[in-house]
Amino acid sequence: MALRAKALYDFVSENPGEISVVENEVLTLYSEDVVDGWLEGTNSRGESGLFPASYVEILRTDDGFLVQGNGTAGSVYNTRSHQTGETSSQSTPTHHPDYSQHPAYPPSQGSDDDWDDDWDDHPTTTHDPAVRPQSQQPSRSNSVCSRQQPRSSATVGRNLNRFSTFVKSGGEAFVLGEASGLVKESDQICVVMGHFGPQWQEHPDPFTCTIDDPTKQTKFKGMKSYMSYGLTPSHTQRLVNRRYKHFDWLYARLVERFPVISVPHLPEKQATGRFEEDFISKRRKGLIWWMNHMATHPVLSRCDVFQHFLTCSSSDEKAWKQGKRKAEKDHLVGANFFLTIVPPPAPLDLQEVESKVDGFKVFTKKMDENIVQVNVTIAEFARKQMTGFKKEYHKVGQAFRLISQAFELDQQVFSVKLNQAMAFTGSAYETIGDYFADQPRQDLDPVLDLLAIYQGHLSNFPDIIHVQKGALTKAKESQKEKDAQAALAIGERCNIISCATLAEIQHFHRTRVRDFKAQMQHYLQQQISFYQKITAKLEEALHMYDQA
Structure with a gap:
């Protein structure tokens, strides 16, 4: 068959x-x-x-x-792996995979995202976190806490599909008790019980990071050009310069390291026109959003690789490569990542967890569908303002100018002021047309930027939910077995994954409320200022007739 x-x-x-x-x-x-x-x-x-x-x-x-x-x-193959291509406001309500991985679409040559010879003299390829070579397994040490989950003896079956996200993330191996690794206290990720359920423990020293306007730089005696972004973290106040490929490398490490955390997507790559002002401005705005979500995440903001990215001196190439190799050899990936999570003392009700996750799944699907619709609507409205509205206001302005020109043929002294007022009215309408054309940059574009980063988050959560669902399935299977001790151990490990999943969901909701509140306030303030500016221009034209 x-x-x-x-x-x-x-x-x-x-x-x-x-x-x-x-x-x-x-x-x-x-x-x-x-x-x-x-x-x-x-x-x-x-x-x-x-x-x-x-x-x-x-x-x-x-x-x-x-x-x-x-x-x-x-695995749900979305832009959690290296993303490319510009997010279109006209996109259909479906998630598209990464076309850079399509055999018919090889990576573009000569882009600012290429790996240069001086990036690392011993490049390390990304490995499958579910399968680790024996040489990379951590050795026992008395100086560091060694955590090993007790192996389950229950006959809970393995997932036959090795491409499953649950398997590739290491979730299955962890639930079945196959994870073992050295976990330092600084590597522990604590989940605490808040008013609304499990949540990540807050960062004790929160910080922000600014991204300056990028500068164009060259290398190889001017043969290769690239854009360098200046990053200044508030907790160090030291400027470091990073290229987009550095962001791209960091993104790949974070996705590999944190399978149940939604790592925000980077702005799109582009092979041509990457030095154009509009593209540079758009990419910088995207990186600002990305950095804001990174710096405010209680877990991502504290991890070693992110701190290395923010604090390693731009001129210390040796230190950068050492930190890079250390991150790429991190043993706390895959199944071992879950060893770092410290859940609250009281276990969760897995039935209640399942209900909450199912509810969140419905919520994200609806939010994703509606964001696509809002994206299309706003983009169309912006297009009309920049073309249609501007054109129509210019037509009205030119019509008033034609009347003024006709009046000037009158040659009457007492009509001069009226002629000037009519000409000014025409000019005022043309100016208002220009206002409409420029306004989307002030209010609609920021809303589109917000929607873009949340589309990325929403496409991440199917992977995260799949891991939790897989763990819950294993826990249910173990309860049917006769080995009560093994079933209890699997249930405890499922509880760890469930705590982490609910904590990430809680963080998403808190961030969503913060971002949409601030962005809608900004949008309405810009709209008010816009119409006040139009009103002021019309009042100025009106006063011209007082002297006519």
Whole structure:
């Protein structure tokens, strides 16, 4: 029987070689091999091509019957891995995978995101956190606290789909008691019980970080140019210069290190036009949003790799490479990451956890759909202001100018003031048209920037929820076994993942309220100022007629 898969989500093809799939549609696969996050097959309409592996679930054969496999064919492959391409305000309400990983779309050459020869003389490739070479396993030491979860002896089955997010994140190995590592006190991540449930322990010394206007620099005697951003953290007050590729490297490390934390997405990459003023300004705004979300996250803001990024001197290349290699050899990734989480003393009610997570899943889906709609509406409104409104106001202004020119042919002394007032009215309307064209930069663009970063967060949470759901499934399976001690151990580890998931959900909500409140206040203040400016211009024209 042919290998088949069931579509979990809608996917709309945007490039040659891809095919669209519809949720619950059954597809025929050419092969089970996932290449850079993509599978190849035929949909129910007979179209053949590529589609994201994360959007389907393989249907496996068992005695001649199709049965649903465990987990998806691939990890939810969104921009939690290296993202590229500009987020379009006209996008459809579906999540698209990273096209930079598409075999038909190789990484662009000559962009400011390329790895240069001096980036590191011994580059380290990103490894699968679920499979670690024995040489990288930590050794025992009396100077550091060694944490090893007791191995479960229950016959809880493994997930047969090794591409599942639950497996690749290390969540399955942790729940089954296979994690062991050295956890220093400084590496511990505490979850405390707040008024609204589990939450991350607050950062004892919060800080901010400014990003200055980037400067264009050259290397190799002017043969290569790049943009350098100046970062100044408030807790050091020392300026460091970072390129976009440094941000990109940091992002990859953080995604690997924190599987149940929503790492904010970086602004888009671009191979051409990257030195144009509009693109530089847009990227800087995106990086400011990114840095704000990083610096205010209780966990991300404290991690060693982020602090290294913020504090390592730009001129100390040796120190930078040492910190880079240390981060890439971090053993507290995958299953071992969960060893660092210290939950509240009282365990959670897993049934209540499941209910909260399901409710959040519904919330994020609705929020994502509505953000897409708001994005389209605002973008269209901005386009009308910059083109249509400006054009119409200019037409009205020119009409008043034509009347003024006609009046000037009168040659009457007593009509001079009226002629001037009419000409000024025409000029006022043309100026108002220019006001409309410029206004989206002041109020609508910042709202679009806010929506963009939250679209990134919303596309992260399916991965995070999948890890928690996988842990909960294992806990339920263990309760059916006869080994009560093993079931208790699995339940405790599931509780750790659940605490972390709810803490991240709580942080998302708090940040969301903060950001949308501040941004909507800014938007309305800008709107008020805008119409006050228009009113002032019209009043100025009105007063011209008092002297006519």
